[in-house]
Amino acid sequence: MRRFLLFFFLFPSLLLAQDSQKEDAFFIRQIYDEALTEGKSYDWLNYLTQRIGGRLAGSPQAAAAVEYTKQVLDTLSIVDSVWLQPCMVPHWVRGEKEQIRVVNSLKMGTISLNGLALGNSVGTGANGITAEVIELSDLEEVDSLGPQLNGKIVFFNNPMDPTQLNTFSAYGKAAGPRVWGASRAAKHGAVGVVVRSLTTRQDDIPHTGSTVYDNETTPIPAFAISTNDAELLSRLLQEEPIRLFMRSTCEMLPEVESFNVIAEIKGSDYPDEIILVGGHLDSWDVGTGAHDDGSGCVHSMEVIHLIQRLNYRPKRTIRCVLFMNEENGLRGGRAYWKWSNGKKEFHLAAIESDRGGFTPKGFTVDGHDDIFNKYFKQVIEWLPLLEAYGLAIRKGGSGADISGLKEQQGLLFGLEPDSQRYFDYHHTPIDGLDVVNKRELELGAAAMTSLVYLLDKYGLK
């Protein structure tokens, strides 16, 4: 024992380091205890999903979500200021319930498919469109088939790869046709596009999501159909030519004003070093956006709430940002970057939660190479504190809403929850409160708060 003390007498900094690590472990334990017993995230998510509902940018529900989250953040006394940051957003409306059906199968007659118009899609006109279907396995086939697409409805039937353990990787590889299929096919005279829903599940649930038109071609209507119906359509096409009827009255209305919701605790020692936590407040209209991204919003609000409950006074500025219009325009993110860069702000770190409210497995970290290489080592030093809660740290993208902050030369983090169930619900009518687990949600907020605590206490050096 004496020798032990002598050791620390000779190397007092080690003793301090050890004390400090104990203190950190103790504080992080308190964060988790508090999140799991006094957390508010689930109650807030209940309100966002059950009382407000789907929150597509420009909708009355999106306005309600802005008002509700601002009011909640206003009740947190630790917050120095809460404000709304305006941005103009696209205002797309789905209109009447879409129709999509096979109209001429000799074997099976007329078959209604489970379909949804893709977000931003133009409508078909009140009479709908009917055309022969041509099946493609990927975006690359469009140009090779060229003229054969003329007058056709192009059906992209590329499945998500179920063998990818990270379902976001499979999503990234399969999302091309949903995003670019309509504009690419229109170049060759296609009259409509149908994509296979982006999920590894075989079921009857269609998944919407945004499609993007370029400026060169006339927009054509785009739908998603369920994976079961994609399989059915593909089988039918092997036997006979198939004609589809599609009808949607969706349309893009004039842009409207909306807002990011921002709450900030001013740092006591380094107010100019900002640590941002955020998610996006808008969601698709068909469900109630519980995982995407109600969870990320209440995670971020909970960070502020937990800091308050634990009487922690941050040295750096902690800012919670609930972004508007991530789903079909990213206008909130862009408005924020422009404003922040204009003020020459410095985000030491930004953490986005936009991968659902499942059990957190850690964080992905992003940044310019030199920044990443400089600071990643330090973040890794915190791992023992985080691993006790099942959290790992790896290089990887952060989140769309904060991606523009990379220019500010700080680190960008993405909360990384277990991804196995995410694409069962993503952009569907079943992304609701009942598929979010309260404990899993609370653990996500605790994970983010723990990282914020370490970033705030130690900074990045």
Added chain:
Amino acid sequence: MRRFLLFFFLFPSLLLAQDSQKEDAFFIRQIYDEALTEGKSYDWLNYLTQRIGGRLAGSPQAAAAVEYTKQVLDTLSIVDSVWLQPCMVPHWVRGEKEQIRVVNSLKMGTISLNGLALGNSVGTGANGITAEVIELSDLEEVDSLGPQLNGKIVFFNNPMDPTQLNTFSAYGKAAGPRVWGASRAAKHGAVGVVVRSLTTRQDDIPHTGSTVYDNETTPIPAFAISTNDAELLSRLLQEEPIRLFMRSTCEMLPEVESFNVIAEIKGSDYPDEIILVGGHLDSWDVGTGAHDDGSGCVHSMEVIHLIQRLNYRPKRTIRCVLFMNEENGLRGGRAYWKWSNGKKEFHLAAIESDRGGFTPKGFTVDGHDDIFNKYFKQVIEWLPLLEAYGLAIRKGGSGADISGLKEQQGLLFGLEPDSQRYFDYHHTPIDGLDVVNKRELELGAAAMTSLVYLLDKYGLK
């Protein structure tokens, strides 16, 4: 490059080790690919839960589950033998729907509670019982209150600790009153026992589970009530004396014969070294035992199926055992141990899956100290292969059905899935197929198969 080759020329064993690790990584990748694309576990679980249902030992459904799983295992051509191993099991029946209600609240009148008789409980008699309630916070209070319990219904209101990240730890610490409460309270003349359901969720769902009577006292009826009702009852008791009416017609019938279902692939090189994979086939009657433990059964069957699909010929004997009566007697486990020990068998390893069908996080490992210390190092060497799939290995208990195999001086493993949701469903009417995610289930089977592959290929040295 030349220097690199020279290095391996001088140390060829390193080259071999590297080759071997590549081969292992490749094979494990194939296991996962196969499980996620050609796995049968979810289909089998569908049959067990939707077609057969709750499978309490002694019930017709338990017999159907024995027959069904035997038939499935018989279809797997790689299996050398499938057999039923008899065991006598308790035959407890729940009888008519239980009733439990507050009968005298001045403020609220009569209040029906959400309750279930605990498994093995005696009934109340056709007229039910009515008595005053006394609330206790834990088993330890029983003896200190002693005579005050006479003629009372004892209400154990000890919640599971929500701050434990591993919910099984919280369960273990809170389960005492459910298991021993009735016999302990009966010693002091209590006429009935009510326990708070074992879950961290606040809801209206009662959780059953076994209670154990000693031989010294006359058994008294025991119920579980939902956590919401436990809170309600506790609040009422703070205001006024409360009397409860309890009625159940459950009873223990004479023992009946049932079976473990066993399938075996004889090892080519070391047939006497057995690697067991297993789960338990029985479940509580109130739900359909999807997580507990239909998942563990189909995980274990899938191990055999994947080995077959990959044309892997095991060097050691791989044995799949579906145990009977884990929930309220462990008779299947005991029969198996007795039979296996009698034959002087050696289980090199046994892996039980009895913690649900959620995303696997790794394995717990158990064994006699000397065995554990001898072999754990080797198991840890496989970690890099398993970590790629999010799997860790830590010291910890394995599973009730294989616990008796510890005497055979091999290693015991428990599959460890994410535990956050397990006690939302455990022993309830809502433990059904709809709360099992297909991918998560498949990943559990792949994890077990990967460990079996490594154990089979390398043994334990």
